Amino acid sequence: MPDTPRDFSIPQPTPLGTKLTWQDYWGAVKVRWNWGRGNYAMQPGLYSVNEPDADSIVLLSSNYKLSLDMLRKHLGRMKAWVLVLDTRGINVWCAAGKGTFGAAEVVRQVKSVQLAQRVRHRRLVAPQLGAPGLSAQEVKTGCDFEVVFGPVRAQDLQAFVEAGFRATPRMRRVEFSLGDRLVLIPVEVLGHLKLLAIVALVFGLVDGLFRNVYSVNHAIAGALTAAFFLALGLFAGSVLTPLLLPWVPGRAFSLKGAVAGLVVFIGFGSIFRTVLVWTPLVAAAWLLLVLATASFTAMNFTGSSTYTSLSGVKKEMSLALPLQALAAVASLVLLILVRFR
Amino acid sequence: MNGFRYLKNVTTLRFNPERCNGCRLCLQVCPHGVLEPAEKRIKIGDADACMECGACARNCPTQALQVKAGVGCAGALLTGWFYRTEPTCDCACRSAAPVKTK
Numbered sequence: 001m002p003d004t005p006r007d008f009s010i011p012q013p014t015p016l017g018t019k020l021t022w023q024d025y026w027g028a029v030k031v032r033w034n035w036g037r038g039n040y041a042m043q044p045g046l047y048s049v050n051e052p053d054a055d056s057i058v059l060l061s062s063n064y065k066l067s068l069d070m071l072r073k074h075l076g077r078m079k080a081w082v083l084v085l086d087t088r089g090i091n092v093w094c095a096a097g098k099g100t101f102g103a104a105e106v107v108r109q110v111k112s113v114q115l116a117q118r119v120r121h122r123r124l125v126a127p128q129l130g131a132p133g134l135s136a137q138e139v140k141t142g143c144d145f146e147v148v149f150g151p152v153r154a155q156d157l158q159a160f161v162e163a164g165f166r167a168t169p170r171m172r173r174v175e176f177s178l179g180d181r182l183v184l185i186p187v188e189v190l191g192h193l194k195l196l197a198i199v200a201l202v203f204g205l206v207d208g209l210f211r212n213v214y215s216v217n218h219a220i221a222g223a224l225t226a227a228f229f230l231a232l233g234l235f236a237g238s239v240l241t242p243l244l245l246p247w248v249p250g251r252a253f254s255l256k257g258a259v260a261g262l263v264v265f266i267g268f269g270s271i272f273r274t275v276l277v278w279t280p281l282v283a284a285a286w287l288l289l290v291l292a293t294a295s296f297t298a299m300n301f302t303g304s305s306t307y308t309s310l311s312g313v314k315k316e317m318s319l320a321l322p323l324q325a326l327a328a329v330a331s332l333v334l335l336i337l338v339r340f341r
Numbered sequence: 342m343n344g345f346r347y348l349k350n351v352t353t354l355r356f357n358p359e360r361c362n363g364c365r366l367c368l369q370v371c372p373h374g375v376l377e378p379a380e381k382r383i384k385i386g387d388a389d390a391c392m393e394c395g396a397c398a399r400n401c402p403t404q405a406l407q408v409k410a411g412v413g414c415a416g417a418l419l420t421g422w423f424y425r426t427e428p429t430c431d432c433a434c435r436s437a438a439p440v441k442t443k
Binding site for chain 2: 299308
């Protein structure tokens, strides 16, 4: 658009680069480690990429900076408008599940940035994973723009556009590769630390009990021992199970976690024998704790997975949650029995 | 799909062929290839791959597809039970993220 007079009556878009800086990469590393993840948001509104004109494509995105970075780094030299919705700093798929990535917000933004005055066409390209929250029909009714669902991954966007806004079946499928799973592990692990610390404290408090006195030293040693086994369970449930997800037996995540927990417990068995008083009763107690922890933490990974359904999770939890609680309580009771025998 | 299978026979996805107008938008938005073209309409081909995200039902102009959509997330269910609400990801409702202006 050479020499087009700038119309100051409509809000000006913010230019957006397609190359990520080291700060962007560092920001991504930080949120993957749950550092400021709830606060990694961009200003919603209209952004311009490579000086777009009235015929350039309009892309929808969320205002989670990680999502927007993922999109813009794949745009290359494509001229595009990016309409960033206010999803409260939540990624596209999750925001769609909540409805914040939805028709109402699209219509509101289209009107607020006066998009109809900026582009000649009436087409918005939405990421496919926005579809659970975004009704193309409601957008059409609300602001007379047609929503076209693009590919799942931003990396396929150029091919999608070049093919005349057509996606191949592969572009439409969500995957869950080793790399996809790997980046999710730190947040999983960190998210469980508080609960597991409380459980370790409870085990420690019990370990201090004697018939006549209360031993603080035993309480501390007991808490540390419990913390070790809880960490083992956490490793099995939140690290091994996600990494080896396709190969760990079972469909229910709670079952996968328990299997991983058992394997890890057996694997580390020789260490316990050299360090701890290791009777069958003690072994059974710690095994139960590891199984409960591994099963519970693996079950939580359903929230990060890309293929579990609400009905399925409800079904597995109704069986697994009581069993996990039972195993943890049984573990504690066994340790008390050992103490008072 | 890519080899991952979750529990069998649990999905709440229902299809009413009589209401279907054959627009096939559902085929585009499904992330797991659950739905297939069939004559002039569609059919549910791989029900056990459904994750109940609700994309198809949300974009079905005739309500031929219906599903009780939600997040398949144990943490969300636990949070929901604890606070007696619908299943909700705690990650989001606790932090209405303030916006950075850069």
